[in-house]
Amino acid sequence: MDQHVAHKRPRGRPRKTVADRDDGNRRQQLIAGAARLFRRKGFDATSTRDIAAEAGMQSGSPFYHFKSKGALLYAVMEAGMRAAIERQGTALKAAALQKSEQIGQDPRGLLAVLIQNHFDVLLGPGSDFIPVMLYESRAITARQRATLATLQGEYEAPWVPVLQALHDAGQLRADVKLARLLIFGALNWSVQWFDRRKGATVDELAAAALALFVQEKP
Amino acid sequence: MDQHVAHKRPRGRPRKTVADRDDGNRRQQLIAGAARLFRRKGFDATSTRDIAAEAGMQSGSPFYHFKSKGALLYAVMEAGMRAAIERQGTALKAAALQKSEQIGQDPRGLLAVLIQNHFDVLLGPGSDFIPVMLYESRAITARQRATLATLQGEYEAPWVPVLQALHDAGQLRADVKLARLLIFGALNWSVQWFDRRKGATVDELAAAALALFVQEKP
DNA sequence: CCTACCGATCGGTAGG
DNA sequence: CCTACCGATCGGTAGG
Structure with a gap:
């Protein structure tokens, strides 16, 4: 470079x-x-x-x-969100190509992809941007927070129909909105305790999360 | 004085x-x-x-x-942990008295008590101490962190056998340790988004969490 | 616990 | 992008 x-x-x-x-x-x-x-x-x-x-x-x-330290912080957050959105889109596209079946036929598989990707974004190499966004939002302005909220909505958009489908199939036994908030909490909190050097791998973690939240097909 | x-x-x-x-x-x-x-x-x-x-x-x-600003921060955290431990013990005792059945016979009910109490500690009135502990631990010394970790261990102790019992009964489908970390994450994250003035109540939230994590008896 | 204060650090800027 | 700098704020202390 x-x-x-x-x-x-x-x-x-x-x-x-x-x-x-x-x-x-x-x-x-x-x-x-x-x-x-x-x-x-x-x-x-x-x-x-x-x-x-x-x-x-x-x-x-x-x-x-x-122009200010705060502008730098906001730039970090926005860059993180845009990268996360793009990465998630790529992961979903790859999953759709891999499977011959229709999307929506396998919501559990889609959630697995979303969770795996989310952990990669949070815990993978070079993964400082999103944790900063998650833990420093107090320091930005309300206006900036509103813009980020829009991006977060974009990021969360693919999760909603997946969770809804699981709920409809009886595999997710909680209000869909609360389930989404609780699930993101479980994932996001991992930045506080996950240590790549010991304990489980990111893959094991993703598998455990999926097993915890989603029931097997009845 | x-x-x-x-x-x-x-x-x-x-x-x-x-x-x-x-x-x-x-x-x-x-x-x-x-x-x-x-x-x-x-x-x-x-x-x-x-x-x-x-x-x-x-x-x-x-x-x-x-003697320092940091000492004040630590005092907040320690007071919060001790209060939380005591409150949790009281809640468990009350639950044990209410039921005529043996403790351990109804792990799902016990988890419900633990989750409800945890949300109260996090979101109830006067609930600033634990959120501070959760989100400011970077600012204390390693020694202080170690002492708090001991207290946290004390707090988490009653959760372990309950989760283990649910796992053994096939109602918790994930590694018990990872499940515990993920569940605490889901609960702890609520301080970021929960708003007493709108949306769900704490009770509804606790019910949703229980439904999300624990499967009905097969 | 107040008064008065200190040294250090910080975000930010002018001027090149 | 560097140099030199400013005003403000901060944690902490001595002395009462």
Whole structure:
């Protein structure tokens, strides 16, 4: 992505090269670094100086790319949501192609795909964006929260008919709306305790969740 | 501890009365006020000045009662856990008395009691302590976290045999440990979205959770 | 528990 | 994007 050429400046900030220069993706670097720091330390406990250093910049430079620390936080959240939505769409498309049967014929299988993908988004590599969105929403404005709510609605949209179908089939024994909220809670909370290095794998976790929520076909 | 004599200062801080005076419970007031603020704004975004004002003190005074802001946070969490443990024990005792049958004969009923009580602890009136513990644990020391983990173990202890019994009866179709983590996630997440003023009641929520996780007796 | 205060840190900006 | 800087706020303390 970028090469580093040695030059005179003996120490201090990271070298710039032709490849980075004028690159709009310094912005992306800031977002990615901020996501990591916001997740590890929290929004308030992360200084804009920390973020600048993470991207190899000086303390004031993030404000060349973002007008405020809050704007950076929002950028992290929005990028996370858009990526999650796209990834979920891809997973659903792949599942639809794999099966010859109609979608909707196998709601349990679809829920398995949705759950698996959701855990990947939450716990997979590079998965700082959504946890930040989930745990730092207090720090953004009401307007920003409203926009994110729209994106969240888009993300949740495919879940609704699946849960409804399971409910209709008697395999999901709770009010569909409450079931959705409870299920997302169970999944989202995993960022608090799941440790890739020990215990279950993400796949086992997804299987356990599915078994817990959905009853076998009667 | 210290008396306040009425003097000239015409306005400003709340008046002290005979009832408050010499009261060791200024400490409790600080804890309760801090819990409210920590929950609403987060630990980092709450200043010790905010907390002092909430208790009707001057800015430096909380440090007469607590050696640091972090100590206050920890006090909130520990008080919350001890209250939750006691409340849960009471609920279990009441349930055992109500039923003539043996405990363990009706694990589903016991889980219903545990879930209902847990929602009350999370969402009921004065329920700021546990949400603070759940969402601010990043801000305490490893040592403090370890002590809280012990208390959490105490709280979770009654859940384990109940879940195990349901699993053995084929009514809980997931690994017991993962089921416990997922169930707590589903419950704990409710503090993010539950609104007493609209939508379901706490009772309906508890019923939905039970129906979602536990299958009817085959 | 109040008064008065300190050192440190922070988000943000002007000017290049 | 860096340099140099500002005003505000914050946790905490001494001394009473």
